[in-house]
Amino acid sequence: MAILELQSVSMDYGGVKALSEVNLTVAPGEWLAIMGPSGSGKTTLMNIIGCLDQATSGRVFLDAEEISQLSRRQLTAIRRDRIGLIFQQFHLVSHLTALENVMLAQYYHSLPDQDEAMAALERVGLGGRYRHLPGQLSGGEQQRVCIARALINCPDLILADEPTGNLDQANEEIVLAILRQLHQAGGTIVMVTHALEVGQEANRIIQLEHGRVTEGKRHRHHT
Amino acid sequence: MFFRLVWGGIARRRWRALLTLFTMLLGVSLATAILNVMLDVGDKFNRELRTYGANLRVVPRSAAFLADFYGLEEGEGVTDKYLREDELPRLKTIFWAYNIVDFAPLLTTPVVLEGVDQPVTAVGTWFNQTLSLPTGDTVTTGVQGLKSWWSLKGAWPGEAASDPAGVALGESLARRLRLSPGESLVLTGQDGVRRTLPVTGVFLAGGREDGQIYVPLALAQAMAGKTGLVEEVEVSALTTPENDLARRAAQSPASLSAKEWETWYCTAYISSIAYQIEEVLTDARAKPVLAVAEAEGKILGKVELLLTLLAILALVASALALANLVTAGVMERRVEIGILKAIGAGDLGVISLVVAEVLLAGGVGGGLGYLLGIGLSDLIGQSVFGASISPHPAVIPLVLVLVFLVSVVGTLPAIRLLLRLNPREVLHGR
Numbered sequence: 315m316a317i318l319e320l321q322s323v324s325m326d327y328g329g330v331k332a333l334s335e336v337n338l339t340v341a342p343g344e345w346l347a348i349m350g351p352s353g354s355g356k357t358t359l360m361n362i363i364g365c366l367d368q369a370t371s372g373r374v375f376l377d378a379e380e381i382s383q384l385s386r387r388q389l390t391a392i393r394r395d396r397i398g399l400i401f402q403q404f405h406l407v408s409h410l411t412a413l414e415n416v417m418l419a420q421y422y423h424s425l426p427d428q429d430e431a432m433a434a435l436e437r438v439g440l441g442g443r444y445r446h447l448p449g450q451l452s453g454g455e456q457q458r459v460c461i462a463r464a465l466i467n468c469p470d471l472i473l474a475d476e477p478t479g480n481l482d483q484a485n486e487e488i489v490l491a492i493l494r495q496l497h498q499a500g501g502t503i504v505m506v507t508h509a510l511e512v513g514q515e516a517n518r519i520i521q522l523e524h525g526r527v528t529e530g531k532r533h534r535h536h537t
Numbered sequence: 538m539f540f541r542l543v544w545g546g547i548a549r550r551r552w553r554a555l556l557t558l559f560t561m562l563l564g565v566s567l568a569t570a571i572l573n574v575m576l577d578v579g580d581k582f583n584r585e586l587r588t589y590g591a592n593l594r595v596v597p598r599s600a601a602f603l604a605d606f607y608g609l610e611e612g613e614g615v616t617d618k619y620l621r622e623d624e625l626p627r628l629k630t631i632f633w634a635y636n637i638v639d640f641a642p643l644l645t646t647p648v649v650l651e652g653v654d655q656p657v658t659a660v661g662t663w664f665n666q667t668l669s670l671p672t673g674d675t676v677t678t679g680v681q682g683l684k685s686w687w688s689l690k691g692a693w694p695g696e697a698a699s700d701p702a703g704v705a706l707g708e709s710l711a712r713r714l715r716l717s718p719g720e721s722l723v724l725t726g727q728d729g730v731r732r733t734l735p736v737t738g739v740f741l742a743g744g745r746e747d748g749q750i751y752v753p754l755a756l757a758q759a760m761a762g763k764t765g766l767v768e769e770v771e772v773s774a775l776t777t778p779e780n781d782l783a784r785r786a787a788q789s790p791a792s793l794s795a796k797e798w799e800t801w802y803c804t805a806y807i808s809s810i811a812y813q814i815e816e817v818l819t820d821a822r823a824k825p826v827l828a829v830a831e832a833e834g835k836i837l838g839k840v841e842l843l844l845t846l847l848a849i850l851a852l853v854a855s856a857l858a859l860a861n862l863v864t865a866g867v868m869e870r871r872v873e874i875g876i877l878k879a880i881g882a883g884d885l886g887v888i889s890l891v892v893a894e895v896l897l898a899g900g901v902g903g904g905l906g907y908l909l910g911i912g913l914s915d916l917i918g919q920s921v922f923g924a925s926i927s928p929h930p931a932v933i934p935l936v937l938v939l940v941f942l943v944s945v946v947g948t949l950p951a952i953r954l955l956l957r958l959n960p961r962e963v964l965h966g967r
């Protein structure tokens with residue numbers, strides 16, 4: 315059974331067709347990479363999956379529950395409880411420490427738990443940096459805090475839009491290693507990238523062009 | 538966590554937080570000062586206006602009767618139209634004695650001046666008379682205090698028995714006679730005695746008094762042959778603005794219930810002071826000088842209206858400034874707020890952040906503003922009325938309500954912005 319299913323989803327931005335008739339299924343534990351040129355609709359697709367936006371037409375199911383008709387408030391709840399977001403620009407709260415940024419997600423989800431947040435930071439290799447503000451961390455480190463924050467509430471689905479787009483080679487490798495580890499532990503990941511070597515880490519790559527899926531191929535790492 | 542978020546937000550943008558605080562402080566301090574002044578202004582204003590002359594005229598009952606019914610102010614056929622000079626100190630023994638600021642008796646008599654064809658009115662009065670009260674105290678009263686706004690060149694005539702008698706001339710009369718202080722004039726009264734008297738001063742009143750001669754009361758009594766008598770007493774009293782009760786009482790004190798009567802009697806309404814004056818002077822009728830009383834009431838009403846408008850303006854201005862600041866703050870933090878929303882903060886979660894910030898500014902700024910406002914109102918009191926204005930307890934709840942209103946109004950636009958803010962738009966840098 316699919317954890318995520320899109321049925322002929324289209325997105326129309328006042329005349330601009332960002333997505334047209336996209337069909338997509340993601341199985342639990344799958345690692346999917348979405349690739350395509352700039353402006354092809356990758357972010358739009360991620361926003362719809364991540365409950366940050368709603369499609370103009372078509373249906374979206376998360377865990378067999380249709381989410382395409384939910385209210386803004388219900389979407390917020392899903393985002394909070396079941397989805398972990400990783401951004402290209404990291405998007406940490408700049409006046410909170412690394413630890414507090416992780417605890418923030420716990421705070422909105424349920425209750426901040428310092429030990430648990432600390433453990434999450436340790437898992438991404440930042441146990442020693444918990445007191446540092448984002449401005450005191452390198453890009454790679456900030457992205458790791460962002461990942462720790464995305465994972466802290468054990469989401470069903472991890473969404474990463476160009477997670478390595480702002481990182482150098484070394485940090486890209488570290489982040490990919492964390493995602494790989496996550497995947498091995500059974501996490502479901504949908505990732506946008508336009509670097510082929512990053513996309514090849516996934517089980518499957520789909521190609522978007524002008525808002526349409528033009529190509530989908532199986533990859534190595536079959537589960 | 539919540540407090541870390543609020544506090545972090547404030548600490549990050551200290552300037553804006555300070556400005557917000559300052560806006561609150563300014564609005565609240567102005568409103569506090571104005572409210573404080575307003576609650577006190579009636580009293581202060583009254584006292585101030587009392588330096589501009591009498592608001593009560595005391596006349597003999599029969600004279601009042603003739604004046605009321607036939608429009609006769611003076612003339613034939615009025616035998617019993619005098620008050621007794623020796624009863625006047627009793628004015629300072631009534632219930633509201635301390636509200637009687639100044640008073641002066643008047644006795645007019647025609648005199649003939651050398652070199653002038655027509656007789657001129659001489660007004661006998663007290664200039665600066667020291668009275669011994671039945672209570673053993675002494676008070677000083679007279680024209681000098683009662684007409685303090687008249688401008689005087691020279692001095693008022695002395696009136697102690699030992700002083701040489703003198704007169705003060707009205708400005709236009711002095712000009713006609715070409716006399717200035719220090720010279721003397723010759724006058725003949727009703728008694729036919731020719732007197733040569735020094736001119737001690739020339740005064741400018743701005744009314745018909747400018748064509749008259751002011752002389753010590755005893756001299757006027759001698760010239761008129763009315764020993765120990767006066768025609769009228771002008772009284773300046775501090776009063777409470779009239780209300781319904783006062784108006785009913787003024788029409789007929791008998792119509793009041795015992796309790797109402799008591800309240801009326803023990804309040805410094807002009808009508809109750811008049812009533813108390815009539816109680817102590819034989820056959821006297823005390824009448825409010827309506828024009829003055831009314832003008833005072835109107836001016837007071839206008840001043841209060843003006844102050845209310847100012848207070849409203851101050852609050853509207855600070856609400857607008859606050860709205861601007863808070864909205865700009867949200868704009869500045871839109872990415873942060875977008876992040877919070879993206880990771881699951883609901884509308885309430887983000888709104889409460891902004892509200893907490895404003896409440897903090899409102900609490901601290903409002904508290905400081907209240908204290909500053911008290912100081913400010915005192916300053917206003919000192920500079921405008923020359924008397925301090927004490928903090929009014931009723932202002933505190935008013936200020937609390939106002940702070941609340943200003944905060945709500947000031948936060949609404951920002952809340953609208955918060956609700957509309959779509960995380961999708963800020964997170965991808967669009």
Ligand SMILES: Nc1ncnc2c1ncn2[C@@H]1O[C@H](COP(=O)(O)OP(=O)(O)O)[C@@H](O)[C@H]1O
Binds near residue numbers: 350352355358359
């Ligand atoms: N909020 C929006 N309003 C109007 N057009 C938009 C909006 N978001 C995206 N688009 C348009 O939709 C298309 C797809 O954008 P996007 O999903 O961001 O592409 P990608 O992430 O693949 O670069 C582009 O043509 C873009 O200009």
Ligand SMILES: [Mg+2]
Binds near residue numbers: 356
């Ligand atoms: Mg994109």
